[in-house]
Amino acid sequence: MSLIEQAAKRLEQLRKAGVHVHGSAADGDSASAEASADNRGPSDAVSPPASPSATTVTARAAAAPTTASAAASAAVPAAATAPAAAVSRRVEIDLQALAARGLMSPDAPRSQLADQFRVIKRPLIANAMGKGVAPVKRGNLIMVTSALSGEGKSFTAINLAISIAMELDNTVMLVDADVPKPSVLKMLGVPPARGLLDVLTDQSVELSQVLLRTNVEKLSILPSGTQHARATELLASAAMVQMLDEMASRYPDRIIIFDSPPLLMTTESRVLAGHMGQVVLVVKAEGTARSDVKHALMTIDACPVKLMLLNQARTVSQDGYGYGYGYGYGYGYGSEGA
Numbered sequence: 001m002s003l004i005e006q007a008a009k010r011l012e013q014l015r016k017a018g019v020h021v022h023g024s025a026a027d028g029d030s031a032s033a034e035a036s037a038d039n040r041g042p043s044d045a046v047s048p049p050a051s052p053s054a055t056t057v058t059a060r061a062a063a064a065p066t067t068a069s070a071a072a073s074a075a076v077p078a079a080a081t082a083p084a085a086a087v088s089r090r091v092e093i094d095l096q097a098l099a100a101r102g103l104m105s106p107d108a109p110r111s112q113l114a115d116q117f118r119v120i121k122r123p124l125i126a127n128a129m130g131k132g133v134a135p136v137k138r139g140n141l142i143m144v145t146s147a148l149s150g151e152g153k154s155f156t157a158i159n160l161a162i163s164i165a166m167e168l169d170n171t172v173m174l175v176d177a178d179v180p181k182p183s184v185l186k187m188l189g190v191p192p193a194r195g196l197l198d199v200l201t202d203q204s205v206e207l208s209q210v211l212l213r214t215n216v217e218k219l220s221i222l223p224s225g226t227q228h229a230r231a232t233e234l235l236a237s238a239a240m241v242q243m244l245d246e247m248a249s250r251y252p253d254r255i256i257i258f259d260s261p262p263l264l265m266t267t268e269s270r271v272l273a274g275h276m277g278q279v280v281l282v283v284k285a286e287g288t289a290r291s292d293v294k295h296a297l298m299t300i301d302a303c304p305v306k307l308m309l310l311n312q313a314r315t316v317s318q319d320g321y322g323y324g325y326g327y328g329y330g331y332g333y334g335s336e337g338a
């Protein structure tokens with residue numbers, strides 16, 4: 001049943017329950033009646049009635065049930081009502097800013113960077129979708145990390161997310177879990193917003209409320225959120241573990257990419273890695289000491305799949321040999337092969 005049909009069915013249920021429904025998908029203000037409350041993913045959430053907003057933020061039009069939810073809450077069982085909390089909004093990623101920062105842009109799918117990521121993402125997607133050599137538990141949870149800071153984690157996480165979102169079959173959630181040093185929104189040209197830390201610290205905040213849909217179809221973003229004195233500790237909290245469990249099991253068809261703090265700087269990052277199906281260890285070519293890489297790999301030994309990605313390796317430019325930015329990717333599964 002399509003989401004629109006589900007919304008229509010919900011309306012019918014409300015009517016049968018004796019609730020007077022003021023608006024409906026057919027009433028005109030519901031340009032995209034997209035979700036029902038029962039089986040939506042975080043980015044499938046019902047949005048509030050359309051209201052004009054800032055130029056960079058576009059509110060999605062309401063699904064029908066929200067217009068009736070206030071009345072319905074008194075008259076029908078909780079399971080049949082749309083929770084008021086389930087709201088996600090849409091933001092515009094500045095595609096020109098992406099290109100200006102050297103990031104991959106969906107506008108230019110045939111760049112050298114895009115070609116490199118086409119190769120890099122393949123094994124990750126195969127593992128995430130259970131099409132790898134062996135099944136990978138929680139394979140859809142992919143953490144991008146590094147030994148130390150400044151090795152290209154955020155750059156890699158964003159490019160990977162955009163590259164996977166451009167696939168026909170895959171939807172992606174990019175989580176800025178580098179809570180001590182968040183940068184995803186800034187790199188994407190999106191204004192600060194609530195996110196992960198708000199969900200972890202406030203029980204009344206739902207994931208779907210802070211998740212951002214974007215103009216890159218199939219890509220949603222979970223920002224790092226409102227800064228918190230114990231932000232890093234929260235990454236290893238029971239609430240975080242519970243959220244990861246829920247993400248992995250509730251949205252198995254969605255690939256979730258985590259930008260995260262460096263492994264050798266915070267123990268919490270290692271705890272986070274322990275709950276991931278796949279970890280991509282970004283290594284800055286000719287920048288990171290071999291011993292640091294080895295040490296970082298040891299900290300994620302228990303993770304089922306580890307890929308090491310050599311970033312900013314010397315590449316052969318189109319004009320001849322040169323020192324280009326780019327990804328050489330010498331990676332293998334497990335610490336021995338890396």
Ligand SMILES: Nc1ncnc2c1ncn2[C@@H]1O[C@H](COP(=O)(O)OP(=O)(O)OP(=O)(O)O)[C@@H](O)[C@H]1O
Pocket residue numbers: 101102146148149150151152153154155156178181183262311312325326327
């Ligand atoms: N392959 C690349 N090509 C071009 N620029 C890159 C590449 N990798 C990283 N950079 C640039 O290097 C800088 C550091 O990268 P990035 O911010 O992704 O690192 P990080 O590991 O996330 O750092 P931090 O630990 O501070 O969060 C950024 O300006 C980024 O745009």
Ligand SMILES: [Mg+2]
Pocket residue numbers: 153154155178181183259
């Ligand atoms: Mg970063």
